[in-house]
Amino acid sequence: MRILVVYYSMYGHTLTLARAVAEGAGQVANAEVMLRRVQEFEVVDKKIDENEAARQVREQQSEIPVCTVDDLRSADGVIFGSPTRYGNMTAQMKQLIDSTTSLWLNGEMEGKPAGVFTSTASTHGGQETTLLTMMVPLLHLGMLIVGVPYSLPSMIHTEARGGTPYGATTIAGGQGELQPKPEDLEIARALGRRVAEVTAKVRS
Numbered sequence: 001m002r003i004l005v006v007y008y009s010m011y012g013h014t015l016t017l018a019r020a021v022a023e024g025a026g027q028v029a030n031a032e033v034m035l036r037r038v039q040e041f042e043v044v045d046k047k048i049d050e051n052e053a054a055r056q057v058r059e060q061q062s063e064i065p066v067c068t069v070d071d072l073r074s075a076d077g078v079i080f081g082s083p084t085r086y087g088n089m090t091a092q093m094k095q096l097i098d099s100t101t102s103l104w105l106n107g108e109m110e111g112k113p114a115g116v117f118t119s120t121a122s123t124h125g126g127q128e129t130t131l132l133t134m135m136v137p138l139l140h141l142g143m144l145i146v147g148v149p150y151s152l153p154s155m156i157h158t159e160a161r162g163g164t165p166y167g168a169t170t171i172a173g174g175q176g177e178l179q180p181k182p183e184d185l186e187i188a189r190a191l192g193r194r195v196a197e198v199t200a201k202v203r204s
């Protein structure tokens with residue numbers, strides 16, 4: 001059973017969540033986890049050359065393969081992660097999703113479980129809107145959306161941290177100065193585990 005974790009990250013927060021999601025998925029029996037990053041745009045890549053923090057994060061991800069349509073095709077379950085851009089996913093992630101026409105035409109993603117996760121700069125910067133709008137194309141592709149249940153102890157809280165029933169989240173801070181809290185990572189691992197568990201059930 002193949003579980004694909006595909007993410008985009010410029011300053012590393014979504015990358016940290018992606019690693020936790022992958023770890024959770026890997027805890028499920030017979031799960032082969034593929035961690036993939038989304039292809040960067042050339043124009044953004046040039047801007048990153050001038051930004052020390054983003055350059056370092058680019059370097060940290062250099063060993064992670066870029067996601068292809070074949071990766072999506074071969075996966076039995078997929079978990080998508082994108083930081084927010086004005087309350088929506090990044091254009092880079094949307095570009096990947098928009099390259100799936102052949103998969104859509106042949107119904108190749110239908111019935112595959114999917115989950116989503118995100119990072120925002122601020123507490124109310126669009127966690128839920130990003131996750132919910134990320135789900136829309138996945139539903140068009142016929143995927144089965146899997147969220148995070150409230151039975152997880154860290155889900156009910158009033159602190160400035162992540163954790164939504166729509167998917168895992170974290171708060172990066174206005175300058176990217178915050179890091180995912182232990183609870184954010186726990187919820188990210190739970191999302192990965194849950195998508196993998198549901199995938200195993202769907203396949204049987």
Ligand SMILES: Cc1cc2nc3c(=O)[nH]c(=O)nc-3n(C[C@H](O)[C@H](O)[C@H](O)COP(=O)(O)O)c2cc1C
Pocket residue numbers: 008009010011012013014015083084085086087088119120121122123124125126172176
């Ligand atoms: C064009 C642009 C739009 C953004 N819009 C929002 C936003 O609507 N709400 C918010 O909280 N953060 C917003 N951010 C901040 C990013 O979401 C933040 O840098 C990201 O969550 C960090 O994740 P990363 O470390 O994985 O790149 C925006 C950033 C950019 C560059």
